Amino acid sequence: MIRFEPRPNPGPVLTYGVPVIAAAIAILLAAIPLALADAPIIKAYGLMISGAFGSVFSISEMLTRATPLILTGLAAAIAFRAKLWNIGAEGQLYMGAMAAVAVGAGVIDGPSWIMIPVVMIAGAIAGALMLIGPTLMKTRLGVDEVVTTLLLNFIVLLFVQMMLEGALKDPMSMGWPQSEPIIDSAVFPPLIERMRVHFGLVIALVSAIALAVFVKRTVWGFEIRAVGENAAAAKFAGISVTKTMILVAALSGGLAGLAGVAEVAGTRGYLATDLSPGYGYAGIVVAMLARLSPVGVIASALFVASVFVGADSMSRAIGVSSYLADLIVAMALLCVLIGGFLTRFTVHFDRNTAG
Amino acid sequence: MEIIDILLAASFWEAAIRIATPLIFGVLGALVCERAGVLNLGIEGIFTAGAMAGWMAVWLGAGLWGGVLVAALAGAFFGLIHAILTVPLGLSQHVSGIGVTLLATSLSYFTYRTALPDVSSPPRIEPFRPLDIPFLSDLPFIGQALFSQTAMTMLALVLVFVTGWVLYRTPLGLAIRAVGDNPSSVEAQGLSVYGLRIGAVVVGSSLMALGGAFLTMSAFDAFFFGMINGRGWVCIALTVFASWRPGKALIGALLFGAFDAFQVRLQTEVGAFLPSQVFLMMPYILSIIALIVVARKADYPKALLVPWFKGQR
Numbered sequence: 128m129i130r131f132e133p134r135p136n137p138g139p140v141l142t143y144g145v146p147v148i149a150a151a152i153a154i155l156l157a158a159i160p161l162a163l164a165d166a167p168i169i170k171a172y173g174l175m176i177s178g179a180f181g182s183v184f185s186i187s188e189m190l191t192r193a194t195p196l197i198l199t200g201l202a203a204a205i206a207f208r209a210k211l212w213n214i215g216a217e218g219q220l221y222m223g224a225m226a227a228v229a230v231g232a233g234v235i236d237g238p239s240w241i242m243i244p245v246v247m248i249a250g251a252i253a254g255a256l257m258l259i260g261p262t263l264m265k266t267r268l269g270v271d272e273v274v275t276t277l278l279l280n281f282i283v284l285l286f287v288q289m290m291l292e293g294a295l296k297d298p299m300s301m302g303w304p305q306s307e308p309i310i311d312s313a314v315f316p317p318l319i320e321r322m323r324v325h326f327g328l329v330i331a332l333v334s335a336i337a338l339a340v341f342v343k344r345t346v347w348g349f350e351i352r353a354v355g356e357n358a359a360a361a362k363f364a365g366i367s368v369t370k371t372m373i374l375v376a377a378l379s380g381g382l383a384g385l386a387g388v389a390e391v392a393g394t395r396g397y398l399a400t401d402l403s404p405g406y407g408y409a410g411i412v413v414a415m416l417a418r419l420s421p422v423g424v425i426a427s428a429l430f431v432a433s434v435f436v437g438a439d440s441m442s443r444a445i446g447v448s449s450y451l452a453d454l455i456v457a458m459a460l461l462c463v464l465i466g467g468f469l470t471r472f473t474v475h476f477d478r479n480t481a482g
Numbered sequence: 483m484e485i486i487d488i489l490l491a492a493s494f495w496e497a498a499i500r501i502a503t504p505l506i507f508g509v510l511g512a513l514v515c516e517r518a519g520v521l522n523l524g525i526e527g528i529f530t531a532g533a534m535a536g537w538m539a540v541w542l543g544a545g546l547w548g549g550v551l552v553a554a555l556a557g558a559f560f561g562l563i564h565a566i567l568t569v570p571l572g573l574s575q576h577v578s579g580i581g582v583t584l585l586a587t588s589l590s591y592f593t594y595r596t597a598l599p600d601v602s603s604p605p606r607i608e609p610f611r612p613l614d615i616p617f618l619s620d621l622p623f624i625g626q627a628l629f630s631q632t633a634m635t636m637l638a639l640v641l642v643f644v645t646g647w648v649l650y651r652t653p654l655g656l657a658i659r660a661v662g663d664n665p666s667s668v669e670a671q672g673l674s675v676y677g678l679r680i681g682a683v684v685v686g687s688s689l690m691a692l693g694g695a696f697l698t699m700s701a702f703d704a705f706f707f708g709m710i711n712g713r714g715w716v717c718i719a720l721t722v723f724a725s726w727r728p729g730k731a732l733i734g735a736l737l738f739g740a741f742d743a744f745q746v747r748l749q750t751e752v753g754a755f756l757p758s759q760v761f762l763m764m765p766y767i768l769s770i771i772a773l774i775v776v777a778r779k780a781d782y783p784k785a786l787l788v789p790w791f792k793g794q795r
Binding site: 268277289454 | 571577581582585588589592596711712715718722759762770774777780791
């Protein structure tokens, strides 16, 4: 008979060690699909490491990938803290990207110190509204936000497609469904000369630290944590659960929208329907690996980004499907869930118990 | 008048039932899990895994029913992962479900790509043929709309009755419903809460996988990336709409299939005025509307999402 006993005080080694171990196990488990694909396993791991960290270029690529992942990871972290199950970061990302294009592709013009904040604010507001809607439906009508945010991802992607064939279409794109490019003054400048890593990374890092301070040090942050831990008790203590939820929705949706802005204004320069290879969903993994800690999100986004960039580069070199990266990331999520359980409980194997 | 013509055509109802079939499997699977108290957001990935595994088994030489069995086993496998994480370990059903969806989807895609590294057009299998039942398939209207579907649609319809019968007419069904409402009372009767919940999630997940298998082995004859396209999430919404009852699940799925078949036909009529994406959005918008309609009176299983630990209280 297996018994679980609550562990009174998990301690820092377990708390910080478990996500690292979970990530490592997920990486090791990747040997199984690699072996099944008849790939040279050691070589594949070597190629993944050099693909993510081997040169200034690969590090720049990794940081470019990490930028939206930090932002969607923060979006999931703050929402899950309040038990607002926002699975719609993918859609919020696209809405943010679309808003950035709507204001940043030539409708208004100005110097960079105006245009960059303008596209950021537009994207954040669009993303926030995309989540405030389902949140109001949850608080006012009792409609489960999980399903509505999930379904909205599909609706938004179709809406983007529609806009790219209509109002936002680039007449110069030769029939490709893509938007007009962001004007130069709204483009996020690169951080390293001739590399792709861009100002969006700075925004992501600042957002992470700002969110950490907000959650830890402000009354609103306290209220968010209180609602997440026990909504009934928070309500009894005089905290408005509805208001707190809407605040969380604005923050979470806004951060996901910013991820879209970063992709459009920093990486791509224009909007297309393949802007995000699932950054919204991967953000959930990033947040869980970080145990919903905003600063931890930085570390786990770097891990997930290096898995993606490393696997891509390995895939190009030896022909193993790059879906391996998604597989590793999914396994990391399940491993960290189990790891989280093992930090809270100890496992006992009893020889003879009668129930 | 054109609308009446559309609604009265046997081909319209044939399409509606065909569109409804994977949803019937999916909603039945979701409601079995949820009746036992476990939300299974692995559904989208389990659909993908069922679609891929069933198709691949047939492509590798198994019979069609062999493929159906392989799909069900794939669903059971991912269901077992979700069940272990959420039932004895009591972890977040939301996060575990998303994890299972990510795992099942990426594993299916990886396996497909590894088995077929460089094909441009996906290889085809010989799918289930429309039935030709003596007498019944020749009946006017209903012969075409219902009795010329494939065997998998018939299986889905039979499973509606089987699920309803098991849930409401057998001691097992009573125990499953009780474990989703008040697990402690089930334990007091000497039954295993863990066993019932894990069993329900595994069986429910294999039902979901059949929905995926229908797509690659009956509705189409090949596997595509992204072919599930939110059908699993639609099923989660329809489960609420159906108040967790198999009969209402059938009605909900058929209504949904009818709406979808109708909008496709409407598109050919008025498609010139509206972008095609407006029509493609309809299924998702309908699902959200369905949720809003029933939200206030939705009678969720009382212990849904609530982990239960042996020996507490």
